[in-house]
Amino acid sequence: MEVSRLESPLRVLRSSMNKNVLVKVKEGISYTGQLIFADNTMNLVLINAEEVSDEDLKPIAKFGTILIRGSQILYIVIDYKK
Numbered sequence: 001m002e003v004s005r006l007e008s009p010l011r012v013l014r015s016s017m018n019k020n021v022l023v024k025v026k027e028g029i030s031y032t033g034q035l036i037f038a039d040n041t042m043n044l045v046l047i048n049a050e051e052v053s054d055e056d057l058k059p060i061a062k063f064g065t066i067l068i069r070g071s072q073i074l075y076i077v078i079d080y081k082k
Contacts, residue, residue, distance in 0.1 A: 009042075010038070010040065010042065012078070013035075013038045013042065013044075013076065013078075014038055016035055016038075016078045016079070017035055017036065017037075017038070018034060018035065018036065019034070019035055019078060019079050020032065020033070020034055020035075020079065020080045020081070021033065021034075021035045021044075021046065021076055021077060021078055021079075021080050022052075022057075022076070022077035022080040023044065023046070023068055023073060023075075023076050023077075024073070024074045024075050024076075025068060025072045025073055025074060026072050026073075026074055027072070028054070029051055030051070030052050030053075030054060030057070031046060031049050031050065031051055031052065031063075031066065031068065032046075032049070032050050032052055032057075032080060033046030033047060033048050033049035033050065033066070034046060034047050034048050039070075041070040041071070042070030042073060043067065043068065043069055043070045044067070044068045044070070044073070044076075045065065045066070045067050045068075046065070046066050046068065047064065047065050048064070049062075049063045049064065049065065049066040050062050050063065051063065
């Protein structure tokens, strides 16, 4: 039985640069976009960002480039496919 090595969340996030992500924030809003920056406090910058509905993940609003504060993030889906 092989035990997989756990990676730190920050390392996984940094290895996900230029990939599409889905980010859910504490306000209940979800955003999709291409991750171009993540710092030590998990502040994120997304390009081609869209706010999406929770039910069917259809776009509600398009924003272009956004900054999401790490303290407001509930979860992040890496390699998100629309």
